[in-house]
Amino acid sequence: MEALPSRSFFLIVLFVHGLSWNIAAEVQGSSDGANAAQEPVRLTDVSAAKEFIDAAEVAVIGFFQDLEIPVVPILHSMVQKFQDVPVGISTDSEVLTHYNITENTISLFRQVDGERLNLESEDIERIDETKLSRFIEINKLGWVTEYNPVSVIGLFNSLVPIHLLLMMNKGSPEYEESIHKYQEAAKLFQGKILFVLVNSSMKENGKVIAFFKLKESQLPALAIYRTEDEEWDTLPLKDISVELVQKFCDGFLAGKLLRENRESEKAPKVEL
Template sequence: MKETCQLDVQVDKEQLDLEGETIESIDDIKLSRFIEINSLHLVTEYNPVTVIGLFNSKIKIHLLLMMNKASPEYEESMRRYQKAAKLFQGKILFILVDSHIKANEKVISFFKLKMSQLPALAIYQTLDDEWDTLPIEEVSVEHVQSFCDGFLKGKLLRENHESEEKTPKVEL
């Protein structure tokens, strides 16, 4: 008989299985982490309701896609962004910031981006306020994966990031 732990994820309508060697070595901490990570949306939209949960998440690296939800490219871009999110599930929290919403301009300016540079990706590590941005013409799984992998390896794309003043921590 094969032991399996199944989790029906209501937010993304997906069923995830924990099986094999993983299930044999699981303890309450690992099971809690599996449930917590997999019960999150693949992509969470940034808004006043979700912001508290985002900053209280155990996942301390956040990737923000800043784009206009009304743009013709939105649906295809989100499909690709969600696909990339699966690659980093449990490591990076994927967030959508709708640039069409006036209140979100504060988030965009925090990352020193202008509306003319959107769509863009911004990655942020909450523990040390380290961040980087990548204006993109098109959201692709490859762009997202490369940007995230680079950040995880300590590579920053921003020019002169070492001489740049640390951005003061502000509530977004």
């Protein structure tokens, strides 16, 4: 069976995009306006911290012994840079104990796989705005993560071995309804499969589509792969539904490959 090299797959595509790992890591989210005057949310008890984390796909919290340290204003600046990632701060002793904090720590929490990623004291002492932006940008995986040279690093580093890619033109009339259904399906596979969007209207993403032996005429389509054994499958589709996505994922998890059936149907019959 032909295998798609999963880890080299993302590395190759990353360099095809003309970006080295270092340059890709420097890409930062930025925003101005409404969030410019905002500050991190002060989390004064365990209940508030839990609600803060549960309310967002991705959340960042600075757990500090006190606020008279250089990293605090750097964390404040992240509120302006990341509108889609709520930022909080807590110095409450009960909160720190609940999250097993023994030293100044910045943690990124994400719902999609239940992971918590930490920057601890040694990292924090050397951190600056660029490095903290990089840490957040690379690791902020949501229910659906759009593929780009930065997010691919976070996907590559995730402990979830199976990724599902929806290859679709974001400019199509069906996009908004389709992505909503795709997001709903993603919640059914929390911690099992990472859901990714590949915008087929972007020329550079053609390399990703080609890796899965798909043509533009077959899009939109789903492609799924597992990094552990480099297994993969694809499903061209006309309409996206939660049920269809769920069935495709369940089939892959059960070892049923639609691609094999299609290939066997195309193979010429030989009379014995």
